[in-house]
Amino acid sequence: MTQNTTNPQRKAVIYTRISEDRDGGQLGVGRQEEACRKLASDLGWVVVGVKVDDDKTAYGRNGMRAKRPAYAELLDMLAERRADAVLVWHTDRLYRQARDLEPLIDVVERTGSVVRPVTHGELDLASASGRMVARILASVSTHEIEHGRERMKAKHKEKRQAGHFPGGIRGFGHKPLKKRAPGAPPQVPQTDPREAALIERAAQDVLAYAADPSTGRSLGAICRDWNERKIRTPRGKEWGIPSLRVMLTGARLAGLIEHTDPETKQAEIVGPASWEPLLDMETWQAVRQVLRDPSRNTYTNRPADRQIKYLGTGLYRCPKCSEVIRAGGAHKGEGQRYRCTAGHVTQYAEPIDYVVERVVIARLTRPDARAAFSAPEKSAPAGLSMEKLNASHAALNARLEGLVEAFADDDESDPVEFRKASRTLRTRIAEIEQQITDAVTAAASAREPGPLDEVDMPELVRRHEADPDDALAWWRETLSLDSRRKILATLAVVTLQPGRRGRRPAGAPEFDPESVRIHWVRTDGTEV
Template identity: 35%
Template sequence: MSPTLRSAVDVAAGGKTRAVIYARISQDRTGAGLGVDRQREDCEALAERNGWDVVEVYVDNDISAFSGKKRPAYRQMLAALDEGKATVVIVWHTDRLTRSIVELEEYIELSDRRGIATHTVQAGTIDLATPSGRMTARILGAVARQESEHKGHRVARARQQKAMAGEWAGGVRPFGWGVPTGEVKKRVDRKTGDEGEVPELDMMKAVPEEAEALRLWTDTILSGGSIRSLVKWCADKGVTTSRGNPVTHSDMREMLMRPRNAGIAVYRGEEVGRGKWEAIVDEAKYRAVVAILSDPGRTVNRGAQPKWVGSLLYVCGRGECGAGMTVTQSGGRRFPSYRCPTGHGGGRRAEVVDKYVEDTIVERLSRDDAHELLLPGPDEVDVAGLQAESEVIRRRMTDLAGLFGAGQLELGPFTEGMDTARGQLEGVTQQLARAATRDPLVDLVGAPDVRKAWKALGLDRQRNVLRALVEVTLKTPRPGRMPDGGYFDYEAVVFQWKRGSR
């Protein structure tokens, strides 16, 4: 039985034709198109004119029928139709229903099996019970898909042009930029489809307080700080992402490694030149942060935060063990003690060991020759020259891509040229990183009160000083009272200096 005939049978039997409405909006941030409410109103008016009883309205907000993302309301509607909930589907236009050929075929099969009629406000009735009706639906679906593909290409091309010109290419507001201009623009709420107004932002200008935070975070990493400590700083200060969410470890890492911080424009992950916006962080510092956070040898521990200076940094001196010592209170001990995780025993009271290590480091860095422990400075690095060289290399990569895209360069020479350019750019980046990296000892050497400066560093940076300056080995302590009258065996704590000597 065709959908039209079934509707006639329903009316003849004294009942109203049961209909459902499906409304969808993908992206309409300017407010120029139809919102969900407008679609629903027009569909309800069509149902009223035809005397249909609307039993359900299904709505998917901000979900493209072309993108392939799951549309929960659409799937619910198909399940309801398969259960016989209605015999008519009303949509504002066929492209609101689907732009996927696969989905269309599924919908045609269901409509044919359950006798479903499809009516649109803009395109009239689509009779999927006849070959000509199905052909019309497939043609409309193909046209809608072509429009989506064409729109996607236009959007991508426009973003590429803006990125190449050093302009803002759109997207989520990056942390650090977006000063209100005083103007407003229309926007459709993704959840409700309602139109509203939001402040217009100048994406070329930095937000002062956010820019200050980015510079602080950058300097913290360069001084040996951790992402974990910065995430905690954000939580304590109430600083959130540009979307208003709490800052996570991945959020912080992404914000620190964003090329935009240094005024560098990017398209599809590739640097394409200088941006026209205000740089917040010096490029040398940015390169150094990227080098630090990208170092495969960097120790990343997202578990419990160390509470002791030597956790996993002091090593076991029992034979050839060399395992990192951990702090535990096992074995009925009243005080936290450093112990070898392999079970070699011989716990050393953590508080006493850390105090001895601190005293030794402070004493060494308080000497007149402490400046000799500092690494050579980056004064000989020509930062301006390296930055200019990096821009030339990036421009060469852009030119190669343009020639290849235009068919004027074969794949082999293109690949070889890009590999060479990437290698050169990596070398320049490493030199720039060297120019900005701070020696962990800088804040201690020459300080009027080295112990006070040590205490002010915080645990993360104290551990970085330890890593850079000395390796501490904890041997099995001697039993009983020591020659000084105490019970702590100082000779069981061995210092191997990485810079200078004791």
Template identity: 30%
Template sequence: MANAAIYTRISLDAEGEALGVARQEQDCRDLAQRDGLNVVAVFSDNDIGASTRSRKKVRPQYADMLRRARAGEFGVIVSYSNSRLTRRPLELEELITLYEQHAVRIMTVVSGNDDLSTADGRMVARIKASVDAAEVERTAERVARKHLASAQEGKPVAGTRPFGWLSGGRELHPQESKLIREAATDIIGGVGAYAIARRWNEAGVTTSTGRPWQGHVLARMLKSPRLAGWRIHQGQIAIGRDGQPVRGQWEPMLDQATHDALVAALSAEDTRSRVPHKNARHYLLTGTLRCGVCGAVMYGNAAKYPTYGCSGNGHVVAASVAPVDDIVTRLTLAKLATVDLEAPKPEFPDADRLAEVEASIAQLMASFTARELSAEVVFPAVSALEAERDELRSQRRRIEAAGAAPELAKVDRAGWDRMSVDHRRAVIEGLLEAVLVRPATRRGNTFDAERLDFVWREIPTDPS
């Protein structure tokens, strides 16, 4: 009695119950019993595709089965059909080599048993593999066309519920939408995405799939044009048949101006140097306070008397947290009284050109759709215009990021006392480039304020 292994696979197990592979296994066991085979192993790749178009390219059980077949543990592989084994012509060649070198036969429940010992048998097997591969490609084309049509119509993406919307993705989720709007206000005011993610996690707020929030995941979600009502397709705002950006069939979370400011603030955060120390940003001045000897960031250290410190290259500079925070806070609030709160934000000078380029792209695409111009004429011109558009958009984003700053007009002593550490830090970083701490020159328990040098940002002041 020959030893055999059973291989089962299903591409999509929406229920997650592995019922499809269980049915395949039973049919394979029935076939093995009829042919007098002794089943010694079962290999199953559930919820994994077997084509070149599959997102999951590695099938661990399939690879283990081939390894054990080469080791001589069994001489027959039983599968429900050829397409359950593979939809990749290159993998079929691997199975042919497996037969030639180790005499491992392939048997299927519904696809027949190809004789891999003859040229005609191998030809039939290759034809079947080619047909399977072609069917996968046709399916992929149909799915891609369906997704494009849905995008052009502005339909919500099927699948995982987007955070902030109810099931179906059209109506706002009352609690989650409130959280997103509060987060947008905070980030535009200077609070970091990581701080908000930490706050949400502490409050028990999870993603729509039940996972804890991470700062980069939150930032990516907040940057999505979907929040402003735009339909996304393949990572970009979808373009309709008329050549215009597509509005989604759902209630927007934010107006366009707010979302633009949010993206600008998040882009500024992306370029900011990261503080690598764990819990370092719990201290008010981490990131702003710098060593007056070497210029390195000074970190807060939890101790009986918490201090900011820098040690290295033969020097030690330290400063007590409480008096330094107090001095910087008093000077920051005093500085606010001199800031020109009505100073205009920097403007993007090429807004008219960007609008002209976007209109030209839309006009060319509309002419192509109406068969007034050929693809040979339209797409080279569109490609050049899109490159210019993307560069102009990048310039606009950099200018907006530079202008993104906390709303200083709303800050006073009473408001400061109600702020979180993240909000206070955002105000300080909006006013101060750095605070340098010189080494101590005298002993004593009282901090010497003259050890601090302030590097203020260039912000217009009130001449009155």
């Protein structure tokens, strides 16, 4: 074919993407690249690079952009003028949402680059009308994805209510399902006798060990035994305590459907499943109760080498989802970071801790510090009998367990009525637990010293007036990390705003102190 001489020769970078590559063969992105190279030949353009995001979605959630390394490299090539054209199969390979389109528009406006999809003509991002069309296409693409997710959610909800297998990888104890033909009825997972026997033995060992550690086996011992015998998870991996605990406490073993709400992270039993239970209800409930017992949590009694090492772990909060932020995600050769569990916030830990402690010290050295952070005098809460509260808590839990058991045994039970009754009981249990917490807190605060009692305030004030950095060094040397965390948890609520997106402007600091928000409270939780 004769080259198109009306187009000036450009340095083109090819971008290909596919959301899901199940076999890892990259056939989808390969076909896209082939079509783009043919178009480059027709246009007389020189291909100077190929950027591939294989098995990467372009749809970001929770207000965040999807992580696509190759797309970021593509924008860098255009910004640095190493390329002045983009070849792509279709615009939805480049962007699915407006938040991904805007950086591309910015680069095109500054560099005069062009975008040429294979499936239609040049994408005009240099004019207001062209940008309007591009943004409309992005909105349409976003709508298609969101509409598809709504249909998928409705489909999964229907399957859960009918007790059908939700799909995905098989559960341990069940045989793999065969590929279902279109229009065929839903398949029912069949019991794997060998794995079912292992589950039964593990459940009995857990219960025996809980009653008497000299008998039965711990979760760790069961994992070691299974791994030595080459017994693997359904994903082909070795067993660990977390994966074993999740498997043994899953409602699937009792022949029930359980669903975890992705927004609230709360799990609830929807109703009976279509498959046979692998454990009887009484055994499963006993195992679940043992493995979910809060007293088993060794987080606060962990060995010294596993103690919390960063000030804000579990204390700092994300402003978007209000979840606590934890340390994690450090890359090799870089400092530790604080990360929100939902991915909203990622910031380096050291400068944040420095700012927070400097501000805390400055606030504590003010003359009104003790008066401001002391809890107002108040009488002990009335009407809180721990004996009655504990009895009510036990009775409500027994009613909830009985409700679950009755629902599982009655094939004609109404799932809607079950969820309504279950939700009522859970709400009441949560209220009782809050009353117990309030009573324990009130009793503890009456006999325990305040968080500032171990601080030599005159010395802190003297050092801070002379040199704030010396005061910080003294603060850290004098008080343990645990003590400093208790003071911070008692006196303030710290939220971390997301850091700057994209490239940092020349001369701008790597850390923005304004991203740290501190809200002061008294020792009783009331605002200062």
